[in-house]
Amino acid sequence: MTEPARGGAAPTTGILPAALPPTTRPSTALLTDKYELTMLQAALANGTAHRHCVFEVFTRRLPAGRRYGVLAGTGRVLESLPQFRFEDAELTFLEETGVVDSRTIDFLSGYRFTGSIMGYAEGETFFPGSPVLQVEGTFAEAVLLETLILSILNYDSAIASAASRMTSAALGRPCLEMGARRAHEQAAVAAARAAVVAGFAGTSNLEAGYRYGLTTIGTAAHAFTLLHDDELSAFQAQVAALGAGTTLLVDTYDVHQGVIHAVQAGGTGLGAVRLDSGDLGGLAVEVRHQLDELGATGTKITVTSDLDEYAIASLAAVPVDSYGIGTSLVTGSGAPTCGMVYKLVARADSSGVLQPVAKTSPGKPSQGGRKSAARRLGPDGRAIEEVLVSGDDETVARWSPETDDLRPLLVPLVIDGAVDSRWVGPHGVESAARAHQASRAELPRGARRLSAGDPAIPTVQVTLR
Amino acid sequence: MTEPARGGAAPTTGILPAALPPTTRPSTALLTDKYELTMLQAALANGTAHRHCVFEVFTRRLPAGRRYGVLAGTGRVLESLPQFRFEDAELTFLEETGVVDSRTIDFLSGYRFTGSIMGYAEGETFFPGSPVLQVEGTFAEAVLLETLILSILNYDSAIASAASRMTSAALGRPCLEMGARRAHEQAAVAAARAAVVAGFAGTSNLEAGYRYGLTTIGTAAHAFTLLHDDELSAFQAQVAALGAGTTLLVDTYDVHQGVIHAVQAGGTGLGAVRLDSGDLGGLAVEVRHQLDELGATGTKITVTSDLDEYAIASLAAVPVDSYGIGTSLVTGSGAPTCGMVYKLVARADSSGVLQPVAKTSPGKPSQGGRKSAARRLGPDGRAIEEVLVSGDDETVARWSPETDDLRPLLVPLVIDGAVDSRWVGPHGVESAARAHQASRAELPRGARRLSAGDPAIPTVQVTLR
Numbered sequence: 001m002t003e004p005a006r007g008g009a010a011p012t013t014g015i016l017p018a019a020l021p022p023t024t025r026p027s028t029a030l031l032t033d034k035y036e037l038t039m040l041q042a043a044l045a046n047g048t049a050h051r052h053c054v055f056e057v058f059t060r061r062l063p064a065g066r067r068y069g070v071l072a073g074t075g076r077v078l079e080s081l082p083q084f085r086f087e088d089a090e091l092t093f094l095e096e097t098g099v100v101d102s103r104t105i106d107f108l109s110g111y112r113f114t115g116s117i118m119g120y121a122e123g124e125t126f127f128p129g130s131p132v133l134q135v136e137g138t139f140a141e142a143v144l145l146e147t148l149i150l151s152i153l154n155y156d157s158a159i160a161s162a163a164s165r166m167t168s169a170a171l172g173r174p175c176l177e178m179g180a181r182r183a184h185e186q187a188a189v190a191a192a193r194a195a196v197v198a199g200f201a202g203t204s205n206l207e208a209g210y211r212y213g214l215t216t217i218g219t220a221a222h223a224f225t226l227l228h229d230d231e232l233s234a235f236q237a238q239v240a241a242l243g244a245g246t247t248l249l250v251d252t253y254d255v256h257q258g259v260i261h262a263v264q265a266g267g268t269g270l271g272a273v274r275l276d277s278g279d280l281g282g283l284a285v286e287v288r289h290q291l292d293e294l295g296a297t298g299t300k301i302t303v304t305s306d307l308d309e310y311a312i313a314s315l316a317a318v319p320v321d322s323y324g325i326g327t328s329l330v331t332g333s334g335a336p337t338c339g340m341v342y343k344l345v346a347r348a349d350s351s352g353v354l355q356p357v358a359k360t361s362p363g364k365p366s367q368g369g370r371k372s373a374a375r376r377l378g379p380d381g382r383a384i385e386e387v388l389v390s391g392d393d394e395t396v397a398r399w400s401p402e403t404d405d406l407r408p409l410l411v412p413l414v415i416d417g418a419v420d421s422r423w424v425g426p427h428g429v430e431s432a433a434r435a436h437q438a439s440r441a442e443l444p445r446g447a448r449r450l451s452a453g454d455p456a457i458p459t460v461q462v463t464l465r
Numbered sequence: 466m467t468e469p470a471r472g473g474a475a476p477t478t479g480i481l482p483a484a485l486p487p488t489t490r491p492s493t494a495l496l497t498d499k500y501e502l503t504m505l506q507a508a509l510a511n512g513t514a515h516r517h518c519v520f521e522v523f524t525r526r527l528p529a530g531r532r533y534g535v536l537a538g539t540g541r542v543l544e545s546l547p548q549f550r551f552e553d554a555e556l557t558f559l560e561e562t563g564v565v566d567s568r569t570i571d572f573l574s575g576y577r578f579t580g581s582i583m584g585y586a587e588g589e590t591f592f593p594g595s596p597v598l599q600v601e602g603t604f605a606e607a608v609l610l611e612t613l614i615l616s617i618l619n620y621d622s623a624i625a626s627a628a629s630r631m632t633s634a635a636l637g638r639p640c641l642e643m644g645a646r647r648a649h650e651q652a653a654v655a656a657a658r659a660a661v662v663a664g665f666a667g668t669s670n671l672e673a674g675y676r677y678g679l680t681t682i683g684t685a686a687h688a689f690t691l692l693h694d695d696e697l698s699a700f701q702a703q704v705a706a707l708g709a710g711t712t713l714l715v716d717t718y719d720v721h722q723g724v725i726h727a728v729q730a731g732g733t734g735l736g737a738v739r740l741d742s743g744d745l746g747g748l749a750v751e752v753r754h755q756l757d758e759l760g761a762t763g764t765k766i767t768v769t770s771d772l773d774e775y776a777i778a779s780l781a782a783v784p785v786d787s788y789g790i791g792t793s794l795v796t797g798s799g800a801p802t803c804g805m806v807y808k809l810v811a812r813a814d815s816s817g818v819l820q821p822v823a824k825t826s827p828g829k830p831s832q833g834g835r836k837s838a839a840r841r842l843g844p845d846g847r848a849i850e851e852v853l854v855s856g857d858d859e860t861v862a863r864w865s866p867e868t869d870d871l872r873p874l875l876v877p878l879v880i881d882g883a884v885d886s887r888w889v890g891p892h893g894v895e896s897a898a899r900a901h902q903a904s905r906a907e908l909p910r911g912a913r914r915l916s917a918g919d920p921a922i923p924t925v926q927v928t929l930r
Contacts (some may be wrong), residue, residue: 024489024651030672031650033643035683037671040707042685047518048692055688080650093675097907101706123467139692146686150646151653155762178498181615182802185496185545187649188616207495208501212557218500221611223809226822227513227604241507251826278827321762327802336796337647344688357691361716 004418024186028080029090029111040140049107049140052144052348054370054393057153058125059132061136063161063335065452070164070436071132072194073156074122075428077149080417084148107140112179115141117414120373122423123160123197123411123436125443127386129459131371132157132340134410139347143401146342154340155187158332159194164440165309165333166325168448174201174322175312176217178304179330191330198433201295201322207367213426222276226250235265245271247302250287251278259287263294272300272321276454280305281318288319308333309450335452346370346393354393367461374406375442383442383457391464399464407442489651493545494555494576497612499564505605506569514572514605517819518813519835520856522584522598522618523589528626528800530917533908535629535901536597537659538621539587540893542614551576551614557637569580572605580606582879585838588625588662588901589874589886590908592851594924596836597622597805599875604812611807619805620652623797624659627774629905630798631790632664632915634777639787641682643769644795656795662897666787669746687741690717700730710736712767714745715752724752726758737786738767745770746783753784757884763853773798774915811835811858832926837864839871839905840922848907848922864929 024172042138055394086094095105115137126132133149167175177195178189192208202215209216220238228234234313235248244266250258250273262273273291275283280303291299303315303325312323313330328334332427343366346354356369364397369390376385389399401408421433440447447456508514521930526536551559551573560570580602586676591597598614600607632640642660645653657665658674668678685703693699700713708923709731715723715738727738738756740748745768758766768780769789777788793799808831811819821834841850854864866873877883887896905912912921 018561024491026489028650030675031653032671033645033669033683034671034674034681035669035685038683038707039685039689042703043692044690046702048702051692053692088518090675094671097674097681099671099681140686144687146688147645148650151648151650154647155649155652180496181807182500182619182804183616184620184649184652185493185616185653186651187620188496190649204498204500206497206499206559206564209564210495211497216499216562216564218498218503220500220504222824223604223608223611224504224507226809226824227508227516227518227812229815237511237513240506241510246674252824253826255826269590329803331801332764336801337792337814339647339792342646344819346690347692350694359687359691359717359742361718361720364794377558 004443026083027085027087027090028083028148029086031151032144036144036146037094037100037104039143041100042105042109043139044103048459050138052352052354053137053139053142053344054346054354055135055142055146056131056371057149057340057342058129058131059338059340060366061128061339062455064408066161067447067453067456068125068127069121069157070198071122071124071126071153071157072160072197072432073152073190074133074413075191075407075423075425075432076152076156076193077133078413078424080148080152081414081419082114084111084113084145102371111144112417113137113145113414114417115414115418115435119408119413120409121432121435122428122433123432123439125436125439127455127457127459129388130386131373131388131410134370144342144384150340150342152190154192154338157338157340158336159191159330160182160198160436161338162309162333162335163195163198163203163329164436165311165450166323166329168440169219169309169313169316169450171316171370173320175199176201176302176322176407177205177329178218178324178426179326180205182327183330185356187314188330193429195329195430196437199433202301212429214429220249222249222252223247223317231258232261232264235261239265244269247272247274249274249276251276253359255283255287256290258268259290259294263291263299268295268297268299270296270299272302274302274324276304280320281315284318284320285317309427313450340364368395369393372396373409374401375409377405377407377442381442382444385457386424386459387460387462389462389464395464467645470820485572490554491548492550492552492555493613493864494551495547496616497609501609501611502559502565504608506565508604509569509572515603516811517817517832518602518607518809519819520600520607520611520807521596521810521836522614522805522807523594523596524803524805525594525831526587527920531626532912532914532918533590533604533802534622534626534627535584535663535907536587536589536591536618536622537625537662537897538617538655539584539598539618540888540890541621541655541658541879542598542896543878543889545617546578546879546884549578560823561693564571574905576609577882578602578610578879580879581583581877581881583875584878585874586897587893588897588904589897590699590735590901590904590916591898592920592922592924594853595851596838596853599835609815616808617655619803621655621659622803622805623801624656624795624801627798627900628660628665628794629901630774631788632776632792632917634774634781634906634915635788636781638785640664641666641787641789642668642670642794643683643789645670646792647792648795653795660794661894663901664898668854677894679894684712684781685714687717690714696723697726697729700726703730709734712737712739714739714741716741718754720748721755724755724759728756728761728764731811733760733762733764735761735764735888738765739767739769739789741769741834745785746780749780749783753880778915793839806831821858823903831882834858837861839866840874842870844906846907847909849909851924853924854927854929860929874903
């Protein structure tokens, strides 16, 4: 068998059919459960579609044993809003498959969200019942957004909640996101973003770098070493191409021989070596010793291989310099979704007066009425309670704390359909990362414990008179 | 507060900024770990980029206790290939952020996959070591696809593997996918597709209906009942708009009162009632009895609410007619990713001869060399072994079973860059669903047990002489 002449740069035999369907599309409108549209049809028919409504997003409980949750995805919700449009492709599909009637199709063709959205700042910690998002508008406008909003917040918050435990456990050492291959390809981009919200220093995911300006990292896999006739020539090729500051993966064959080859190829100024298998703790100690003996005292050690927050914590006393984290991050480290729900809490009655509503059958209770929220701080500035404020709707809507010990949590995100651009794009990620750092620092010290326990602070209800 | 005049159909106050970034883009090329590109740069520099290579996708083990895995996502991999292109936006990003050098940028600008891909048919069951995908081409061409291929196969197969246990447990009753809100919004579309591959009857996800022609389902949520002044008027509105064949959600207030209202609104010809909370088994028995007493003997009962394969199995003797499944489906029922890896197993040496390669350090061993695969069947037609065939590369590449007791598993998917269109789009999903049904039926009876255990059949290695 001879080395084939064809290379990617000048393909001669590649004939890919042009008729394949697109894997993604600009409109986000069909990322929606069918029942949102059938409810709309029925509500348009009897006029209730235009009743003013307040929906709230909250979670009934944290994943078992978790001390706090981290809200992420708010910026993505806002980014997806302008594309929540029913264009020809969507309308034709809905018509041809009989999902809804022609009156509803007409309505959808002009659909724009013109309501308002309040919510916790992205990156904020949350607790059971925290109203992390509040959507206000007509039933028609607001109900259609349920599925998309929950998809985004449930996934992104699950990842950020896990990521925050990892950056906590890493005690300041950089955590790097490398989980793209263990998540849906688009979810992976959101996971990288959510990880950075919760303190990760970078990601291997190029699309996340492109979309959100995140720092991208990565050098080589085992395949690169195996591609070459021997390890030393692979390392020499990598250093020649990427410079001596690169990270060499030293565990393809024998780790200690790999370290010798690495310093041979990169010199004592080699950037780093990476360990991706075996007993990482024991190996790291040996490799540190070996690097120092070879004079590569500034060469760092990065470890990867099925790390989670517990593994990271177990490496605290070991001389490693950074953590590459994949599977457990992008799957939420045992809690791959957040359980957030989108509930109608108030709606106008037939005379236009907003009334609190709630499901009352046993099993999944929720409290009716619009809530406001604040975090109560103790004298030392640490959080002691999540305060949910309810009562007369207009009073709650206008409520703000009168005392310094209450930090208000709801901020405006969309006003009459206009998205506040501070929360979107790369800037939104930076703001969220800052918000997370501040919010986590404010929690009681016990909040950072990895062991299972109750939420770090209790949620209390306050009713305004 | 008065009922606002604005409706979605004629927005007057909505000003959404046009400059928000797109939430998805047509190119799939940056859904890739950075190190694929830096390896490419180094391999282009020393010429090894053009070495002919074989990469294999396999999983080292099934999730703990699972009896078999289900391959899904192959069609999506093929659909994403033509869009794996580096256009101006991607190239500018890579250049400006310094990800790779100008030689690599030049190569990427002309990148098309011109190699070949073999694999298990989508929907096929798999076992530890099964080479579910085999990518052959130059190192440059094939290494770039690693991240995207793994993202797709790991997520989709995790979902299909869970879904298959659910459709098994449902014993022929329809399973309906309703998990969009508990997964990343694009992952949700893939999850719906994977669920249907593994026997689900439909999905609530409209985008999945649009892209893959899947049957969509859904009628109303609690919010619709709460929107109305009382339950009966909500039900009447729904029946007026959607017909008496609709499904009424009866657990917003009191279930038994809800059933009375449902039959009052829809008559004895009402399509179905849905239970979404409480003790589903006990409630279903009571509701069946109540419906029959009211004369609605043909009205079906559908249950939803945190169902997984175990809950479904526990309802086998209960009079329910279909299952709506969300969270546990889209999170893989405890196994949210598959652990599939993409390993270089053979590459040309400097004289162009293909040589087997493998990582040899302890921890994550894998076997070098191209594999072929077949399932060995016993006299009753049931599977007894997963046979992996290795040996001289050309012999293995051309191998086909000589005896009837071996069913070959590898089929061509891409030949010299041309995608076999049988595996993509809606038709690909249908083919995959058929393949899954046949493959599962062929497994030993014990494979369907939900309890933890070993893989249903052992994987054995055969070396050709």
